[in-house]
Amino acid sequence: MLNVRNKHAAERERLVANGLREVVAELRLVEPADYVAFLRMDAFGNIADIVESSAQLYLAPGVLRFAESGEEHLSWGSAPTIDLDLELRLPEVSVHFRLTLTATRAAVHINYIAFKDPDADPSVNTQRLAKAIEAARMRTAPRV
Template identity: 50%
Template sequence: MNRQPHTSAREIIVADAIREVVSELRLVDVADYVAYIRLEYFANLSDIVDSAAELYFMPDTLRFGHGGDVDLGWSGEPTVNLDLQLRPKGATVYFTLNMTALKAGVEIGYVALDDPSPDPMENTRFLASALEASKIRRTVPLDI
């Protein structure tokens, strides 16, 4: 697949949007990810993603896609790859989250917009604002 020039900017936007969710996903033991992926217990993976996302996004904004993979060998650290979907109002982003113990990355496969503009930069700005609008806002009580 040919990468579009605007894909990198969108990957940064998605990575920033899910940063806190990734921290939650890392609380799950890597052995569980290995077992669920190898045994194709995708409902379990979906539950994990839903539980992590519900703290930060409106319901059904971030969902598990249809698969995953684990790179696990005798040398090196394991990498967990999860197919995910971000669905803020007006857009759907299909991407893969790659997680190791200390790093994570996002690889966008496809972005679908309900009403796309002919200007890719405008679409990128729309995606950023849609993701921001789909986040849950928490208010901190004042100590009075």
């Protein structure tokens, strides 16, 4: 039997990941060694600036912020993995999640989600999340 909670969690993580795909592409332009240094030196302001500048072309101001926490995973013979704790602040919902960046992929894991006036039906809340993310995205002029 399928766990309904996991089904909704996976769908919500997919929505967040798809909604932030351009921002994640920008975040991946930063060298992993820079993230490692910033995390190890508690230079969270530097990461916050990177997140803010990466989001400014794609999301409304203040929608995405660095939650001043993260981890780096380094081992001999493998590429580094960077985990950044981020917060998506939307009018209808707040999402705290961990973004994992590797050399070849990115992944989103939601740690906490809070809906303003949540519906008893989880699928309705998931639809609200999708609409809120879409409303937060910046509209760009069509390419010619």
